Amino acid sequence: MMTGIEIKGEMKPEYRAVLTDAALAFVAHLHRMYEPTRQSLLRARADRRHWWAQGNTIDFAPETSSVRDGDWKISGTPADLQDRRVEITGPCDRKMVINALNSGAKCFMACLEDATSPTWHNVVDGQINLKDAVARTISIEADPGTGGKSYKLNDKTAVLICRPRGWHLPEAHMRVDGEEVSGAIFDFGLYVFHNARKLIENGSGPYFYLPKIEHYLEARLWNNIFVTAQSILGLPVGTIKSTVLIETLPGAFMADEILYELRDHIVALNCGRWDYIFSFIKSLSHDPSKILADRAQVTMAVPFMAKYAAHVVRTCHRRGAHAMGGMSAFIPVKDDDARNQTAFAAVKADKEREANLGHDGTWVAHPGLVAVAQEVFDRLMPGANQLSKMPEGKATAEDLTTPSEGTRTAAGLAMNVNVAIGYIAAWLRGQGAVPLHNMMEDAATAEISRAQLWQWRHHGVSLDDGTKVTAGLINDEIKKQLAIWKEAVGDNFFATGHYTEAATILSDLVTARDLPDFLTTPAYRRFMAD
Numbered sequence: 001m002m003t004g005i006e007i008k009g010e011m012k013p014e015y016r017a018v019l020t021d022a023a024l025a026f027v028a029h030l031h032r033m034y035e036p037t038r039q040s041l042l043r044a045r046a047d048r049r050h051w052w053a054q055g056n057t058i059d060f061a062p063e064t065s066s067v068r069d070g071d072w073k074i075s076g077t078p079a080d081l082q083d084r085r086v087e088i089t090g091p092c093d094r095k096m097v098i099n100a101l102n103s104g105a106k107c108f109m110a111c112l113e114d115a116t117s118p119t120w121h122n123v124v125d126g127q128i129n130l131k132d133a134v135a136r137t138i139s140i141e142a143d144p145g146t147g148g149k150s151y152k153l154n155d156k157t158a159v160l161i162c163r164p165r166g167w168h169l170p171e172a173h174m175r176v177d178g179e180e181v182s183g184a185i186f187d188f189g190l191y192v193f194h195n196a197r198k199l200i201e202n203g204s205g206p207y208f209y210l211p212k213i214e215h216y217l218e219a220r221l222w223n224n225i226f227v228t229a230q231s232i233l234g235l236p237v238g239t240i241k242s243t244v245l246i247e248t249l250p251g252a253f254m255a256d257e258i259l260y261e262l263r264d265h266i267v268a269l270n271c272g273r274w275d276y277i278f279s280f281i282k283s284l285s286h287d288p289s290k291i292l293a294d295r296a297q298v299t300m301a302v303p304f305m306a307k308y309a310a311h312v313v314r315t316c317h318r319r320g321a322h323a324m325g326g327m328s329a330f331i332p333v334k335d336d337d338a339r340n341q342t343a344f345a346a347v348k349a350d351k352e353r354e355a356n357l358g359h360d361g362t363w364v365a366h367p368g369l370v371a372v373a374q375e376v377f378d379r380l381m382p383g384a385n386q387l388s389k390m391p392e393g394k395a396t397a398e399d400l401t402t403p404s405e406g407t408r409t410a411a412g413l414a415m416n417v418n419v420a421i422g423y424i425a426a427w428l429r430g431q432g433a434v435p436l437h438n439m440m441e442d443a444a445t446a447e448i449s450r451a452q453l454w455q456w457r458h459h460g461v462s463l464d465d466g467t468k469v470t471a472g473l474i475n476d477e478i479k480k481q482l483a484i485w486k487e488a489v490g491d492n493f494f495a496t497g498h499y500t501e502a503a504t505i506l507s508d509l510v511t512a513r514d515l516p517d518f519l520t521t522p523a524y525r526r527f528m529a530d
Contacts, residue, residue: 004028009120009173018127018190026232027189028176034225038167038182041218045168045517048214048250053286059397060253064216068256073320075238077267080159080204081107083384084268084322084361085377086370088158091115091433092126094140094151097133101157103367104374108158112187113165113211114275114443117432118524120173123183127190133160134195134202159204161243164188166212167221168518172525185225192229192240200239208242212275214250216257226265238264243324246312247272247444248279252400255315268322268360271309273300274329274444280304281451284401285515288459293406295416295448300326300353302404311395313358317387325354325362329439332368339438347372355380358389365433365440407464408456416449417474417506418481423449424502424519425485428526443520450519453510471511478503501526 002021005028011019052058060068088105090096092112100108110130116122132138133153142150164187165171171186188208196206213219226240242262246252246269259266277298284290292298300309309325316323328350333339347364351373354362360381364373419436423446426434434441455461456469463469482503486494505523509516516522 002028004177006175007173008175009124014128015124018124018131018194023190023193024174026193026229027174027181027186029232030185030189030225030228031176031179031181033228034185034221035176035179035182037221037224038185041215041221042168044217045214049283052283057397058249058253058283058401061257064254064257067260070260072260072263074259074263074266076320077322078205078241081207081241081267081322084159084324085381085384086373087161087324087361087363088367088370089115089163089327089363089365091122092129093122094125094129094138097129098138098140098151098153099367101133101160102154103158104370105158105364105367106361107161109161109163109209109363111163111209111432113163113169115433117427117430118165118169118171118183118520119430122430122432123171123173123187127187127194130160130162130191131194134198136202159207160199161207161209162187162191163209163211164191167218168212169520169524188225189229193233196233196235196239200235206240208240209270210242210244211272212248213244213258214248214254216254216261219244219254219258219261223262223265226262240265241267243268243270243322245270245272245275246308247275249276249283249400250279252276252308252311252395253397255312256319259315259319259321263319266321268324269312269316270324270363271312271326271359272444273305273326274442274448276308277305278444278447278451280401280403281448281455282515282517285451285455285458290401290403291408291455291459291461292403292452294409294412295452296412297406298404300350302406304400304402304404307393307395307399309354309357309359310391310393311400313389314391314394316360317358317390320387322360322385322387323358325351325359327363327365327440328369329365329441329445330369331366331435331438331440333438343438344369344372348376351376352380358386358391360385360387408461408469409464410467413453413456413463413469413474414477414481416453417477418484420446420449420453420506421478421481421485421499421502424505424523425498427520427523428498428501447519450506450509451515453506454512454515457510458515474510475507478507 086105087107088100089109140151142148165183169183170180171183174181192206313323328347330343330346423441461469
């Protein structure tokens with residue numbers, strides 16, 4: 001192994017296709033250059049939360065008013081990203097990659113973040129699958145003995161966009177000079193190193209979705225990494241293009257600044273609605289006046305979410321960037337026509353709201369929903385995009401931080417516990433996108449559930465029936481939901497499926513003195529040496 005570089009995970013023969021000496025040296029170089037900056041930015045996140053907890057308000061930063069007031073635009077958008085009316089998202093397992101690329105969607109956001117449980121196998125196998133997809137050699141051959149189905153790419157496929165992990169997550173299986181590398185740098189570095197030139201040869205380019213950004217300096221870090229990577233790989237500045245998810249409350253206040261920092265390397269912002277709700281709870285966790293209603297009641301139609309979406313569209317279109325809509329969590333319901341039609345109607349209404357607001361495209365989580373979303377955007381957005389559409393008004397801090405009305409119920413609390421246990425257990429088994437109760441859950445939706453439980457307990461919220469939320473009440477509900485899961489999955493799978501471990505993690509998260517930043521951080525340590 002090269003000087004200073006250690007691989008702690010299993011090195012299967014097939015892994016050497018992506019874990020080459022040259023690729024690892026590239027990742028190590030980026031780590032050595034930018035790890036100190038990443039660490040300082042993570043400390044700044046903690047400092048800001050402490051500042052807000054002291055009673056200081058979140059608002060638009062006065063020191064960057066010249067950027068918000070300035071007359072500037074992003075540098076431009078490649079031809080294959082001009083029409084993004086429907087994008088499908090999902091993890092990077094081989095079958096999903098093939099099906100998503102063949103789904104009829106305009107783009108496939110291949111997720112190494114919230115839809116992927118970052119086991120060593122999932123992360124490296126995902127890179128192999130993406131490399132094979134770019135080379136158009138990806139396939140799954142049928143097993144003649146089982147009558148299985150074979151899979152290969154169609155002639156026409158979706159545009160591939162890779163989502164690396166957020167700045168907070170490490171890749172514990174690679175160390176440089178004794179330090180764990182950033183999961184974001186590991187994911188980005190391997191993908192761009194192996195695929196940039198082939199993507200360009202294919203008429204596309206190295207495109208990325210950037211998650212969890214809270215501050216313009218975090219966007220600047222990505223921009224600097226892009227510039228360095230392009231220099232090393234001999235690519236012109238601006239070859240790499242990104243879409244940033246505005247999925248944090250602090251990030252919404254810096255939408256202009258994020259676009260500005262990445263102006264040579266950005267084409268769009270996306271309304272990452274689920275992480276945004278989680279970030280709303282986390283950022284305002286100290287304030288008893290910011291308590292949300294049941295998760296199911298916090299839809300994109302409630303005022304603070306609708307104003308956030310309009311703010312993103314307005315900001316993007318003013319700067320010549322696309323404004324991408326978010327993902328409805330509904331998925332098709334197998335063998336249940338009535339529930340299936342209900343799910344389709346909910347997705348259709350969600351996409352109509354987005355198209356009418358001015359979004360230039362949207363997300364779905366299942367190939368069966370591509371046609372539903374496509375019909376809406378074909379009908380309401382006949383052009384490739386609607387960059388000329390500008391929602392009226394201007395977002396204020398009050399608009400973005402005033403919670404919606406609603407109730408907090410025992411049923412909502414029980415669902416939060418059930419979903420959190422089910423998702424965390426699946427995550428520990430290596431599954432990052434999980435269908436639960438006819439909804440597609442990923443790390444972001446699970447984060448809402450556990451953060452809301454913490455918020456209700458911390459502030460001693462009373463449910464609509466008068467019951468006060470306490471640690472004891474939540475732990476009693478955890479026991480009830482564990483029993484429900486045991487009955488649902490059977491004794492054998494319950495014993496091996498990490499449900500009890502998931503319940504312990506959930507209890508620790510919701511009874512902690514301070515709200516933990518991410519559930520994936522402590523959970524990751526449970527399987528880092530798999």
